[in-house]
Amino acid sequence: MHILRNAMLCxxxxxxxxxxxxxxxxxxxxxxxxxxxxxxxxxDIVRLVGTEYRENIVIDxxxxxxxxxxxxxxxxxxxxxxHVLAPGTEIRGVHVSEASPLLTKDMACIxxxxxxxxxRESVVTESLHGIYVKGANRAVIVNNRIEGRLDLIxxxxxxxxxxxxxxxxxxxxxxxxNVRDGIYFSFANETEVARNHVHDVRYGLHYMYSHDNAFxxxxxxxxVAGAALMYSERILFSRNxxxxxxxxxxxxxxxxxxxxxxxxxxxxxxNSRGIFLNNAKGNVFEANDVVxxxxxxxxxxxxxxxxxxxxxxxxxxxxxLLDVSDRETRWADEESGNYWSRYRGYDLDxxxxxxxxxxxxxxxxxxxxxxxxxxxxxxxxxxxVLRAAERALPILNLGDVEDPxxxxxxxxxxxxxxxxxxxxxxxxxxxxxxxxxxGAGLPLGALVYLSRPRPRRASGKEST
Amino acid sequence: MKSAVWMICWQEFTLNRRNRWVLSFAxxxxxxxxxxxxxxxxxxxxxxxxxxxxxxxSIINLGGxxxxxxxxxxxxxxxxxxQGYFEMLATQPVxxxxxxxxxxxGLLLTILAASLxxxxxxxxxxxxxxxxxxxxxxxxxxxxxxMLAMVFTGLSVLIALIAQRRQIxxxxxxxxxxxxxxxYGMLMLGTTLYLSPAVLKTVLPVGxxxxxxxxxxxxxxxxxxxxHLYGPAGATLIKLTGSAGLATLIGVLGLLFxxxxxxxxxxxxxxxxxx
Numbered sequence: 077m078h079i080l081r082n083a084m085l086c087x088x089x090x091x092x093x094x095x096x097x098x099x100x101x102x103x104x105x106x107x108x109x110x111x112x113x114x115x116x117x118x119x120d121i122v123r124l125v126g127t128e129y130r131e132n133i134v135i136d137x138x139x140x141x142x143x144x145x146x147x148x149x150x151x152x153x154x155x156x157x158x159h160v161l162a163p164g165t166e167i168r169g170v171h172v173s174e175a176s177p178l179l180t181k182d183m184a185c186i187x188x189x190x191x192x193x194x195x196r197e198s199v200v201t202e203s204l205h206g207i208y209v210k211g212a213n214r215a216v217i218v219n220n221r222i223e224g225r226l227d228l229i230x231x232x233x234x235x236x237x238x239x240x241x242x243x244x245x246x247x248x249x250x251x252x253x254n255v256r257d258g259i260y261f262s263f264a265n266e267t268e269v270a271r272n273h274v275h276d277v278r279y280g281l282h283y284m285y286s287h288d289n290a291f292x293x294x295x296x297x298x299x300v301a302g303a304a305l306m307y308s309e310r311i312l313f314s315r316n317x318x319x320x321x322x323x324x325x326x327x328x329x330x331x332x333x334x335x336x337x338x339x340x341x342x343x344x345x346x347n348s349r350g351i352f353l354n355n356a357k358g359n360v361f362e363a364n365d366v367v368x369x370x371x372x373x374x375x376x377x378x379x380x381x382x383x384x385x386x387x388x389x390x391x392x393x394x395x396x397l398l399d400v401s402d403r404e405t406r407w408a409d410e411e412s413g414n415y416w417s418r419y420r421g422y423d424l425d426x427x428x429x430x431x432x433x434x435x436x437x438x439x440x441x442x443x444x445x446x447x448x449x450x451x452x453x454x455x456x457x458x459x460x461v462l463r464a465a466e467r468a469l470p471i472l473n474l475g476d477v478e479d480p481x482x483x484x485x486x487x488x489x490x491x492x493x494x495x496x497x498x499x500x501x502x503x504x505x506x507x508x509x510x511x512x513x514x515g516a517g518l519p520l521g522a523l524v525y526l527s528r529p530r531p532r533r534a535s536g537k538e539s540t
Numbered sequence: 541m542k543s544a545v546w547m548i549c550w551q552e553f554t555l556n557r558r559n560r561w562v563l564s565f566a567x568x569x570x571x572x573x574x575x576x577x578x579x580x581x582x583x584x585x586x587x588x589x590x591x592x593x594x595x596x597x598s599i600i601n602l603g604g605x606x607x608x609x610x611x612x613x614x615x616x617x618x619x620x621x622x623q624g625y626f627e628m629l630a631t632q633p634v635x636x637x638x639x640x641x642x643x644x645x646g647l648l649l650t651i652l653a654a655s656l657x658x659x660x661x662x663x664x665x666x667x668x669x670x671x672x673x674x675x676x677x678x679x680x681x682x683x684x685x686x687m688l689a690m691v692f693t694g695l696s697v698l699i700a701l702i703a704q705r706r707q708i709x710x711x712x713x714x715x716x717x718x719x720x721x722x723x724y725g726m727l728m729l730g731t732t733l734y735l736s737p738a739v740l741k742t743v744l745p746v747g748x749x750x751x752x753x754x755x756x757x758x759x760x761x762x763x764x765x766x767x768h769l770y771g772p773a774g775a776t777l778i779k780l781t782g783s784a785g786l787a788t789l790i791g792v793l794g795l796l797f798x799x800x801x802x803x804x805x806x807x808x809x810x811x812x813x814x815x
Contacts, residue, residue, distance in 0.1 A: 322768060324771075324774065348771070349771075370765075370768070370771065393593075393594075446737065447732050447737045447740045447744070448772035448776065449744035449773045450732060450773070451770050451774075452745060452754070452758055452773055452777075453725055453728065453729060453754075454761070455600075455601065455761070456601075456725050457605070457725060458722060458724075458726045458729055459725070459729070461722060461726070504667070504668045504669065504671060505672045506667070507667075508667035508672060508675035508676075509663075509664040509675075512661070512663030512667060512675070515660055516659060516660020517657060517660065519652065520566055523557050523563065523650075523653045523654065524563065526554070
């Protein structure tokens with residue numbers, strides 16, 4: 077706190093030396109923030125030194141609202157809690173809670189309707205929308221924690237950060253959980269999203285009609301979809317982790333009617349479906365690691381001119397599911413294709429690229445594409461025999477999707493954020509290990525003990 | 541006061557435990573599953589639950605491969621080799637059903653004891669790598685595989701009774717094993733060439749019930765990977781049965797049917813058989 081106080085004093089000193097000196101207003105416990113806000117001039121600092129304020133506030137003069145020791149502002153589940161109407165307002169170190177649950181009125185804990193607003197080091201709980209930037213540009217939202225309401229069903233929850241008709245924002249280093257969509261973009265362009273951790277939500281990121289956006293270094297885990305990109309153009313994303321999206325409708329990355337998306341160096345780990353493309357055109361997936369998914373890629377109709385190259389597809393249960401035959405997707409650029417851990421080809425000229433094309437779909441997956449119920453024979457001896465037969469007699473090869481230049485060794489995609497993925501397991505359980513060893517060892521021990529050669533008595537009894 | 545069934549069961553177990561094959565199988569099976577678990581879970585390099593699914597699937601398949609074979613061979617051998625002993629038992633003042641049940645249970649005891657180690661050691665590896673959740677799911681895999689052992693022990697008894705002669709019985713046993721191991725699955729996959737997807741939506745899931753090995757594999761994978769492992773097919777299964785729990789229940793009932801029926805039929809045959 078001393079540091080913060082010193083910093084405050086410094087900024088105070090700096091401010092004092094300026095012609096229009098910014099005043100500092102202190103709001104004690106039991107006093108009203110709204111009352112204080114009626115007496116402020118632009119550029120003033122409002123310090124909240126109490127622990128709890130029960131009111132809904134409207135900031136219509138550009139001030140800096142600073143909480144000392146994270147005071148909480150409770151809206152009592154009525155209306156928006158903090159409503160920012162003045163451009164350049166900054167909110168720092170405040171816990172905002174209890175917005176109205178009226179989704180039809182798009183209520184939010186922090187509603188921003190003015191340009192150049194900043195929200196940092198703050199916490200939002202009991203939110204509908206956490207932070208809603210409505211028709212305002214260049215908002216900066218960094219280092220916050222936004223929690224949705226677990227008591228509401230998913231459809232009744234709001235979004236963590238909701239951007240509507242809003243350009244040039246920066247959203248970084250936030251943690252968002254238990255909301256509907258982590259960050260929702262609607263008509264929000266040129267927004268940068270970096271280093272956020274979004275988990276246990278529906279869609280980690282959800283773009284609608286939002287162009288020229290970028291997101292980097294985020295971690296999305298345990299969501300319905302890591303990122304859902306819809307009806308937008310020119311989105312660039314890199315070094316993100318999309319992990320453990322599990323369920324019937326779960327996807328690591330979902331592209332619906334997207335154009336010119338570039339995805340590089342992302343880690344797509346352990347999802348029910350890794351990458352899903354529907355009606356998506358001209359998208360580039362390069363140097364990503366797609367690992368341990370039930371299904372690596374699903375391509376639905378209307379996909380055209382997408383390219384996958386330099387990716388590592390490691391240990392996915394199935395590689396590709398198509399709903400219509402697909403010849404438009406390119407699985408290699410001029411020099412090389414992707415690394416597939418299932419590839420069994422050879423490389424006589426030692427150029428690192430296999431000499432036989434890789435059929436992305438094996439015969440089992442081709443059958444599965446036609447009849448989904450074939451999947452009950454997944455990992456069965458019959459399906460293994462079919463695959464072996466297909467390898468031995470390539471005439472059986474039914475899939476027309478192939479990677480012409482499969483890599484012999486996994487590409488060194490060193491930017492892929494493996495260290496972020498971490499260890500999701502519950503930690504070793506020696507107790508259970510002991511249970512298994514004893515439970516399994518005892519019967520065998522008895523068997524060994526009983527079957528040792530015994531003289532006289534036993535043999536006399538059994539010789540009958 | 542020991543019941544006749546228990547005495548015969550213990551006697552059968554005593555005879556079988558002397559069989560060197562039983563211990564050899566136990567050692568071989570445990571070694572193979574341990575290798576699978578070790579390479580799947582410890583050295584794979586990824587910390588995913590997927591490793592668990594894949595490793596379990598390998599163990600399930602290995603179990604589905606070796607346990608029916610082992611149960612069939614030991615069952616047929618034991619029933620036909622000790623024919624004289626069998627006849628002697630039938631002369632005792634004990635009903636034939638009890639004699640058969642006792643022998644079946646003794647055989648089962650042998651087979652379960654020999655295969656439990658092979659399932660237990662990977663369980664310990666899983667518990668150490670994944671933790672409690674994995675260990676608990678895997679426990680069900682062990683239970684299902686034990687049920688599979690019961691099914692094929694029952695079938696071996698039935699085959700032994702029908703065939704009477706050792707060579708014929710062995711031939712039938714191996715044939716049945718190959719059929720359920722491989723041919724059945726190929727036939728089911730073959731149906732996709734002739735039937736429409738709409739019909740297959742029901743034929744394939746219902747067809748699973750016709751093969752105990754398939755039931756065990758699907759139940760086990762449902763347990764470790766969840767129904768969504770099966771993608772749209774999983775959704776079909778839920779739609780067909782109502783819920784994942786009900787699907788599991790139906791599968792287990794199917795397995796119980798496969799356990800009980802061969803034993804009942806064997807009893808009937810044995811009761812009428814002229815020794």
